[in-house]
Amino acid sequence: MMAQGGRLIVMAMVGCAAGIFLLGGLYPASSYVTENVFLIVIDGVRNTEAFDDTTHTNIPHLWNDLRPLGTIYSNFYNTGTTITTGAHLAMLSGVRSGLPHCIARGDDPLAFECYRKELGIPQEQIWLFDNNPDGFIGMDxxxxxxxxxxxxxxxxxAYPRSDMHVARALAQAMDQYHPSLVLVNLFEVDRMGHQENWExxxxxxxxxDAIVYRIWKKIQADTTFNPAFRDTTYRDKTTLIVTTDHGRRDDMHGGFKNHSMRDRxxxxxxxxxxxxxxxxxxxxETRGDQIDIGSTIAELLGFSLPLAQGRVLDEMLIVPPGKDESNGEVESRAVSSGWHPGPNRSLMDEVRVTDTDAMSRDPS
Incomplete structure (x- = not known):
């Protein structure tokens, strides 16, 4: 199923029905309340203009409305390549990617594929939305x-259309297909940064910030916010994750126009x-890593990421009955012990983020 800049169109799917019966038994169904996960990536926002800004002027909804409802990590890092393609592959596969920008088809299985194959999920239940010019064509x-x-x-x-256009397409898919796993990339922040347009x-x-808040209100079917938000499919059973793929260079490394370096x-x-x-x-305050996102999504939805390097972000989870937080069971589904680096993978397993362009493999 693919659409570009217009109506959403259903295309033929292969083997979905068979997968429900043949591939659903590897792991028990998730014991979490979560039935849906929405991952929203605000492309290229530097944290000094987001959570690290004590005024939070640019993110009033994230900080004032959504933060009290959930969890933030104050030490969360990209320890792989700080470019759009590699960072999104890291989030979706749980593996640090060494692929250069715009070579989007990675060799590690993505959460989309694992979710579909293991649990027999049909294609229209999983969606990727973006308005990025070149980084996403092969990321499905x-x-x-x-x-x-x-x-x-x-x-x-949806390139070259706006973030708001992407949000409208998402809303249409939510109403029409009720997807249970969604990735949304909002590209305009990164575009403005590369244009060196500070304002x-x-x-x-x-x-x-306003778009993310609107999406949450639709998820929660808040008709006081919008009378059209009447569909209760997602209410109180959806986890929303909001992050970014990479930041931007700090003033010591050239300023906000670009990224792709190793500075903080x-x-x-x-x-x-x-x-x-x-x-x-x-x-x-416990350190989190971008590759932990895929492992955490897999944990919540009850499937495995067989090559994932990441861990489950269990500090933020309300552990359901039957899961012992102390014995490591929370991490068992999503993380494989058999991983070994392939030709395209970064070996930065224990990178310490520094204030310079230097890196250390010594864990922080």
């Missing part, structure tokens, strides 16, 4: 021989999660 499935196009997500590529960059952050400005990420299994009004 991997080249891994056990996965691939048969288990692709649906996708909607445009800040305004794009504020627009993205590029690596330091905002991270917020809200949902029925997420602790409310919580700030966690």
């Amino acid at each position: 499935y991997s080249t891994h021989p056990a996965y691939g196009e048969e288990y692709a997500s649906s996708s909607y590529h 445009g960059y800040l305004e794009a952050i504020r627009r993205a 400005g590029c690596r330091d990420l905002m991270f917020l999660a809200v949902g029925p299994d997420i602790k409310a009004d919580t700030v966690i």
Whole structure:
């Protein structure tokens, strides 16, 4: 299923019905309340203009309305490549990607594919939305021989249209298909940064903040916010994760126009999660990593990421009955012990973020 800039169109799917019976028994169904996960990536927002700004002027909804409902990580990092393609592949696969920008088809299975294959989820239940010019065309499935196009997500590529257009397309898909796993990339912040338009960059952050809040209100079917938000499919059973793929260079490394370096400005990420299994009004100082996002999504929805390097962000989870927080069971589904680096993978397993362009493999 793919659409570009217009109506959402259903295309033929292969093997979905069979997968429900043949592939659903590896792991028990998730014991969490969460039935849906929405991952929203505000592309290229530097944390100094987001959570690290004590005024929070650019993110009033994220900070004042959503933060009290959920958990933020105050030490959350991209320890791989600080570019759009590699960062999104890291989030979706749980593996740090060394792929250069715009070579989007990675070789590690993505959450989309694993969710579909393991639990027999039909294609229209999984969606990727973006308005990025070149970083997402191949991000709906991997080249891994056990996965691939048969288990692709649906996708909607809206470049050169606005973040608001992407949000409208998402709303249409929510009403029409009720997807249970969604990735949304909002590109305008990164675009304004690359244009070195400071005021445009800040305004794009504020627009993205409002869009995320609107999406949450639709998820919660808040008719006081919008009378059209009547569909209760997602209410109180959806986890929303809001983050960024990379930051931007700090002033010591060239300023906000670009990214792709190893300085703190590029690596330091905002991270917020809200949902029925997420602790409310919580700030966690334990270090989190971008590759932990895929593992956490897999944990919540009850499938595995077989090559994931990341861990489950269990500090933010309300552990359901039957799961022992102390014995590591929370991490068992999502993390494989058999991972070994392939030709395209970064080996930065224990990178310490520094204030310079230097890196250390010594854990912080």
